[in-house]
Amino acid sequence: MSRPTGRVLTLLELLQSGGTRTVAELADRLGVDGRTVRRYVDQLIVLDVPVESVRGRYGGYRIGPGYRLPPLMLGDDEALAVLLGLVAGRRTGLTAAERTAGETAAAKIRRVLPRHLARRVDAVLESVAFTDSPGEPDAPDTGILLAVADAVRNHRPISIRYTGRDGRRSERTLHAHGLVAHSGRWYVTGEDVQLGEARTFRLDRIEDARTLPGSFEPPPERTDPAERLLSGFATAEYRHEVTLRIQATVHQIRARLPASVALVEDDATEGWRRVEVRAERLDWLPPVLASLDRPFVIERPDELRDLVADFADRLASYAQHP
Known part of the structure; x- marks a missing residue:
C-alpha cells in the first residue's frame, strides 16, 4: 500500500471516530500540510464518502450523519x-x-x-486457557469509569462520593493521576486535595463522579499508578507486621513475594535483602519461605518463628515415612 493511500485511509479512520476535526489537527496526525489534507479529503469525496466542511472558528471536517462503515477488513x-x-x-x-x-x-x-x-x-x-479465574469482579459503573478516565487524561479535578471499607461515606476532590485494573477490580490513584496526600480509591466504591472546572498540573516526578497501587497494598495496615532478611536477589524474592505483598530493600550485608510484609494471617508464610530455598532470618514476629519451626518438623516427619 502506497504511503498517500495509507494516509487517506488513516484520514478516514480519524473522521469516523466522530466529531469535527480541524485541518491543523488532521495535518499534525497525518504528518502533512493543510493543502495535502484538503487534497486527501477530495479523494474521499470522489469515493462517495460524505465528508462535510464545517466553517467557523472551530471548523474543519466531519463525516456526514448516517454514513455506514465499509465492510470490515482485518488481517x-x-x-x-x-x-x-x-x-x-x-x-x-x-x-x-x-x-x-x-x-x-x-x-x-x-x-x-x-x-x-x-x-x-x-x-x-x-x-486458549487462562491460569487465573475471573471470579465475580467488583465492577465499576461505566459512567464513573469514563468520567475518571477523562479527568486523568485532561488533568481536570474531579469530585467523587466515596464509601470506604468501613462503610463511611465522604465527598472528595481528587487530582486523578491514573487508572489501574488489578485482580478484577479498578482503581484510581491521585492526590486527595483536602488531605494533600496521595491516595488510591476503588472505582466500584465511587457512587458519583463529577468533573470540576479548571485543570491541575501533574507533579513532575509522579509515581507510576500501578507501582503506587501495589506499594499501597504492601504498606496497608494489617494484623501482623513481618520483617525478614533474605539472602537472595530481588528477582528471586519477587517470584514468591510480589510487590503487592512485600517491600524489598537492599540490606547492609552484601547479597542480603530486607523484606517487610504486612498480613492478616501468618500461616501462609512458612511454605513461601521454604519454596524460596534461600537462607533467611526472621526479625519479627516471634510467632512466625514458631510457625516455621512447626512447618519444618512436619516436613521432616513426612520425609521419614515411605
Missing part, C-alpha cells in the same frame, strides 16, 4: 489481536452489560471474517 494478526483483546477484557472487571457488549462485538467481528481466517481464529479461541 490475520489484526483479527486475532481484536478478538483476544475482547476475551481478555471480560476478565478485567467489566460490568455485566459491558461483558455482553464485548460478546456481541466479538460475534459481529467473527461473522464478517473470511472463512479461512475465521477457522484459524476459532482454533486459537477454543484452545
Whole structure:
C-alpha cells in the first residue's frame, strides 16, 4: 500500500471516530500540510464518502450523519489481536452489560471474517486457557469509569462520593493521576486535595463522579499508578507486621513475594535483602519461605518463628515415612 493511500485511509479512520476535526489537527496526525489534507479529503469525496466542511472558528471536517462503515477488513494478526483483546477484557472487571457488549462485538467481528481466517481464529479461541479465574469482579459503573478516565487524561479535578471499607461515606476532590485494573477490580490513584496526600480509591466504591472546572498540573516526578497501587497494598495496615532478611536477589524474592505483598530493600550485608510484609494471617508464610530455598532470618514476629519451626518438623516427619 502506497504511503498517500495509507494516509487517506488513516484520514478516514480519524473522521469516523466522530466529531469535527480541524485541518491543523488532521495535518499534525497525518504528518502533512493543510493543502495535502484538503487534497486527501477530495479523494474521499470522489469515493462517495460524505465528508462535510464545517466553517467557523472551530471548523474543519466531519463525516456526514448516517454514513455506514465499509465492510470490515482485518488481517490475520489484526483479527486475532481484536478478538483476544475482547476475551481478555471480560476478565478485567467489566460490568455485566459491558461483558455482553464485548460478546456481541466479538460475534459481529467473527461473522464478517473470511472463512479461512475465521477457522484459524476459532482454533486459537477454543484452545486458549487462562491460569487465573475471573471470579465475580467488583465492577465499576461505566459512567464513573469514563468520567475518571477523562479527568486523568485532561488533568481536570474531579469530585467523587466515596464509601470506604468501613462503610463511611465522604465527598472528595481528587487530582486523578491514573487508572489501574488489578485482580478484577479498578482503581484510581491521585492526590486527595483536602488531605494533600496521595491516595488510591476503588472505582466500584465511587457512587458519583463529577468533573470540576479548571485543570491541575501533574507533579513532575509522579509515581507510576500501578507501582503506587501495589506499594499501597504492601504498606496497608494489617494484623501482623513481618520483617525478614533474605539472602537472595530481588528477582528471586519477587517470584514468591510480589510487590503487592512485600517491600524489598537492599540490606547492609552484601547479597542480603530486607523484606517487610504486612498480613492478616501468618500461616501462609512458612511454605513461601521454604519454596524460596534461600537462607533467611526472621526479625519479627516471634510467632512466625514458631510457625516455621512447626512447618519444618512436619516436613521432616513426612520425609521419614515411605
